[in-house]
Amino acid sequence: MKEKLFLLIVLISATLGAQTVRKYSNEFMNIGVDAAAFGMSNAVVASSGDVNSGYWNPAGLVNLEDKQISLMHASYFANIANYDYAAFAMPLDDRSAVGLSVIRFGVDDILNTTQLIDSEGNIDYNRISLFSTADYGVTFSYARKLPLDGLNYGVNAKVIRRIIGDFASSWGFGLDAAVQFRTDKWMFGIMARDITTTFNAWSIDEEKFAEIQGAVEGQNQDLPETTEITIPKLQLGMARKFVYRYDFSLLAEVDLNFRFAETNDVISTSFASITPSLGLEFAYIDMVYVRGGVGNFQNIKQLDGSDSVGFQPNIGVGFRYKGIQVDYALTDIGDQSAALYSNVFSLKLDWEIFR
Numbered sequence: 001m002k003e004k005l006f007l008l009i010v011l012i013s014a015t016l017g018a019q020t021v022r023k024y025s026n027e028f029m030n031i032g033v034d035a036a037a038f039g040m041s042n043a044v045v046a047s048s049g050d051v052n053s054g055y056w057n058p059a060g061l062v063n064l065e066d067k068q069i070s071l072m073h074a075s076y077f078a079n080i081a082n083y084d085y086a087a088f089a090m091p092l093d094d095r096s097a098v099g100l101s102v103i104r105f106g107v108d109d110i111l112n113t114t115q116l117i118d119s120e121g122n123i124d125y126n127r128i129s130l131f132s133t134a135d136y137g138v139t140f141s142y143a144r145k146l147p148l149d150g151l152n153y154g155v156n157a158k159v160i161r162r163i164i165g166d167f168a169s170s171w172g173f174g175l176d177a178a179v180q181f182r183t184d185k186w187m188f189g190i191m192a193r194d195i196t197t198t199f200n201a202w203s204i205d206e207e208k209f210a211e212i213q214g215a216v217e218g219q220n221q222d223l224p225e226t227t228e229i230t231i232p233k234l235q236l237g238m239a240r241k242f243v244y245r246y247d248f249s250l251l252a253e254v255d256l257n258f259r260f261a262e263t264n265d266v267i268s269t270s271f272a273s274i275t276p277s278l279g280l281e282f283a284y285i286d287m288v289y290v291r292g293g294v295g296n297f298q299n300i301k302q303l304d305g306s307d308s309v310g311f312q313p314n315i316g317v318g319f320r321y322k323g324i325q326v327d328y329a330l331t332d333i334g335d336q337s338a339a340l341y342s343n344v345f346s347l348k349l350d351w352e353i354f355r
Contacts, residue, residue: 025200025228026160026172028105028135030193032056033072033085035346038329039316040279041293043255045237046180046189051089051348054099054141057191057237058154059180061089061097061143070101072346081107085346089141099141106134112165131165150182160200167208174198174230187253189237198230234258251281255295266297266309289318291329316344323353 034052037044045057051068053060067090074083082105089099112129138161143154160172175198178191204226239253255277259265265273277295296312316329325348 026135026137026162026198026230028083029103029137029158029160029230030233031083031105033087033101033103033346034070034348035072035316035327035329035344036281036289036291036318036325037279038331038344039291039293039314039318039327040253040281041277041295041312041314043237043239043253043277043279043293043295045178045191045235045253045255046187046239047237047241047251047253048189051087051099053143053154054087054089054101054139054156055085057178057180057189058099058141058143058156058176059152059178059189061099061141061154062091062095062145062152064089064091064097066091067351069349070346071348072344074342074344076342081105096142096144098143099139101137101139101141103137103139104134106132108132108134110165131167133164134162136161136163152180154178154180158198160198162200162202166205168202168204170200170202170226170228172198172200172230185240187237187239187241189235189239191235191237193233193235194230195232197232200228200230202226202228231260233260247285249283249286251279251283253279255279257295264298264300266299268299287320289316289320289327291316291318323350324348325350 032038032042033055037048037052037056048056048060049063050060051064051070053063067088070085070087072085075081076083084104085101087099087101089097091097109130110132112131116125116127117123138159140157141154143152145152155178156176158172158174158176160170160174162170162172174194175196176191176193177195178189181188235255235257237253237255239251242250242252244250257275257277259273260271261273262268262270263273265275267274275295275297277293279293280291282290292313292315294311294313298310300308300310302308312331314329314331316327318325318327327346327348329344331342331344
């Protein structure tokens with residue numbers, strides 16, 4: 001499997017080389033973080049108000065009352081790829097807060113079979129080596145309350161590092177901007193990602209490239225382009241929390257996710273594509289949580305030529321006690337999308353546990 005993955009990486013690089021500037025990159029930064037958010041199908045842009053707001057909506061960091069840490073691990077593609085996340089956030093004063101988060105999406109121990117056959121045409125398994133491909137995203141967040149009560153803003157500065165063994169690596173930089181507004185009953189959020197069209201510059205080891213150049217007839221003949229950009233995305237969210245008899249509550253949120261390109265999203269034009277997501281969180285005394293959501297609505301072309309709409313339902317549970325919160329989410333239940341099942345676990349620690 002990993003041998004095939006390596007060949008896929010090479011072929012993708014060759015295909016992208018035909019473009020002057022690659023417009024789609026850093027997709028690992030769009031997966032999401034926090035099992036609680038996954039359980040709600042990532043519909044949390046308006047309601048996010050903890051350490052994970054650095055990813056979902058940095059304006060929500062002003063709701064922190066103390067320092068928080070968040071950790072998450074998930075496995076993708078039948079445990080071939082690992083997705084890890086860690087974040088820290090803290091209030092600076094009663095009007096502002098900061099955060100730092102790190103994301104890693106990687107495939108380790110890939111077999112490098114490019115030198116499997118020696119110059120005499122003999123297969124030598126001792127010539128096989130291992131390498132890893134990994135993507136890293138480091139985000140610095142700042143949030144502040146505005147003079148209008150309930151209105152907050154936040155910004156992210158992102159540094160992207162991508163590595164494909166000894167073959168190639170890149171650096172990227174970008175900015176996000178966000179706003180949240182809260183009333184007694186309603187919450188609204190806007191998250192604009194990659195507002196500067198996040199820029200990535202690749203450095204390719206020409207000696208390593210020469211070793212595989214021409215390995216596939218008609219492909220890998222020229223060095224691929226070394227520049228790519230991540231086009232902006234916009235998320236709009238609206239949420240409301242209902243409280244029943246003090247002990248029970250229900251949080252409901254609807255988000256609209258915009259991409260400024262024509263895609264298979266359920267609403268798609270040449271200017272922008274839109275897909276909605278809906279998330280629900282049922283809580284008992286802010287200790288036990290049950291979550292569900294549906295999103296990623298896509299137009300799917302069937303083998304008979306007809307069209308259908310696919311979607312991705314998610315479910316999750318959580319438990320919180322004295323500043324320690326553990327969450328779990330099962331994504332892609334029912335196999336409604338192309339992705340495989342993923343089990344996501346996350347842990348959140350509030351500094352109140354040390355008091």
